[in-house]
Amino acid sequence: MLQGIAFYLLAATAVVSGLLVVTARNPVHSVLWLILAFFSAAGLFVLLGAEFLAMLLVVVYVGAVAVLFLFVVMMLDVDFLKLREGYAKYLPIGGVVAAVLLAEMIVVSSAVIQGGATAGLTGPGAPDPDMSNVEAIGRVLYTDYIYFFQAAGIVLLIAMIGAITLTLRHKPHIKRQNIADQVNRSAAKAMEIKSVQTGQGVTPEELL
């Protein structure tokens, strides 16, 4: 019973906050509702017994991706009233996309109910009920699907290097701090003592 209450609470929160993501006037509020939606989805994962996925969802999506969303939305100076002007114009296209998504989800969930999607899952991929979540996922990921896993890693690495090379610029006239140089600098390197005759003074040339 407790599980049922928790499920309906979390599901209702997810649906309502999902709606509010789309309807909220302020884009920052939209992102905050989106975070709530992610969070309730993580709660649903916990109810399913997939606590590892739940925690990863929170760490990756809520802790990192949504923070970047929030950054961009807060700092972009977009006139959101203007964006809303074409609401009626884009409504049909949006409606079609939503309808297609709904149809797909119904197809997938009916397949899951009939056991169609998971029925063939025996042998190495089938989860062992005694195994903890983390262990089960780790086993599958690092044995059966190791090449795909590595490929995904390489794709991410290339994307990261690409992003850095696109944005990294060394401007020629900007001074940069070199901490090793600073630490290695000693009094002997930094100054020179010249003896100056009393009353004679020095010219700038003599100092060089």
Place this chain on the structure above:
Amino acid sequence: MDAAVSFWATPGGWTLITVGQILLITVGVLIAVAFLLLADRKVWASVQMRKGPNVVGPFGLLQSFADMLKFVLKEVVIPSGADKAVFILAPIITVILAFMAWAVIPFAPGWVVSDLNVGILYIFAVSSLGVYGIIMGGWASNSKYPFLGSLRSAAQMVSYEVSLGLIIINVILLAGTMNLSQIVEGQSGYFWNWYAFGGGQGTWPLIVVLFPMSIVFFVSALAETNRPPFDLPEAESELVAGYQVEYSSTTYLLFMMGEYVNIVFMSAMISILFFGGWNPGFLSQETLDGLPAWIAYTIYLLTFITKTVFWFLAIALVKAFVPRYRYDQLMRLGWKVFLPASLVAVVITAAWRVFAVGA
């Protein structure tokens, strides 16, 4: 007797017990924070050869309670341009998340509210949420300094989380579990079994990697909790007070409380992950098992509290000794020093676990 036992086994009894545990920990942590805050100020004052708070109560012991009363009794001022709901929500989220993390902290064997299998991931998830309190507070204030402060803080916390996570992976590799109680049990016995000193038999040469990593973890914890020398989000010489400029009275108190609860939490984490948690370190496990249960548990609890307070005092001393970093230096330290170092450490630890003889 039977009736009593069956009552505690029902969902209602279970709920009551859990709520009781939560209340116990919340109140305990709050009272501890009240005195630790005073200790923090006293340490800071002694380093600067001042006396520190010494008027309210003997040795100023009641200072924190007087401060709390003062904060609560003042008027909550909400700037007219602020986003009211988010403005008030931000400190509440900060303080709730700060307390949420304590749910998986084991104080002694079995003394934990929720003995999660993915305890470390849970802590990681909760602490990665902590950044929202600060961002929301800074943005909702609708003012420039708070906004700058919150952006800085978000970037800083996201950066240092990466190295914290990688260092924690070292400990997970050694312990072979993400459950915090089991991690502490893995360090039982004498102090050379603590993960900071390599984790005892078979893995002791890893002290070369793990001791520096425990120090890196300490420094990252300073950055993660926005403590000096990494308190750039509230650098008063540049940003007035960062994200909390517009906050007053209770809302400010909540931010402050969340910050200190987080600091104490990080001290507890350092002692659990690297310094043996509840294990005293100078008694063998057999000796402790031979003692009457209440004595053993008193030793466990006192050990854990002592270690946590020790790390809290270390953090307080750092605040007094070290000048503040510049922002680019902070980012350099996080991304160019700590991240590669902790990555190398993960590689070495993993290689040792796989290839070493007898490991």
